[in-house]
Amino acid sequence: MASTVRSKWRRRGHEEWRAVFDRFAASGLSIRQFCDSEGLSKSSFERWRGLLAGEASSVADRGDACARAGFVDAGLVDVGGGAGRLELKLDLGGGVVLHLVRG
Numbered sequence: 001m002a003s004t005v006r007s008k009w010r011r012r013g014h015e016e017w018r019a020v021f022d023r024f025a026a027s028g029l030s031i032r033q034f035c036d037s038e039g040l041s042k043s044s045f046e047r048w049r050g051l052l053a054g055e056a057s058s059v060a061d062r063g064d065a066c067a068r069a070g071f072v073d074a075g076l077v078d079v080g081g082g083a084g085r086l087e088l089k090l091d092l093g094g095g096v097v098l099h100l101v102r103g
Contacts, residue, residue: 017048 012020024034024045035042085103092098 012048014052017052020045021049021052 020038020040023038024031027034027037029037031042031045034040035045086101088098088100090098090100
């Protein structure tokens with residue numbers, strides 16, 4: 001008696017994920033509800049949504065999205081060929097300060 005073993009996990013390609021997002025857009029469900037009904041993990045859904053959105057947007061579009069999110073691209077920091085000292089302090093709020101030192 002032969003039986004077919006189905007894996008819980010399934011690899012989907014770009015086109016399949018696009019179809020998943022089309023179904024999601026038409027569903028009217030929350031991400032959690034949709035993922036539960038489709039048998040998807042929320043993390044995979046979010047990852048692929050970001051990947052496919054990145055393919056569709058140009059570098060300028062991504063820059064605009066970062067600006068709306070409050071992100072500031074400071075560019076590269078030239079410290080003289082890596083020989084200089086670099087000190088960076090980030091106040092993360094709630095009394096938490098991230099202090100990075102190089103050199």
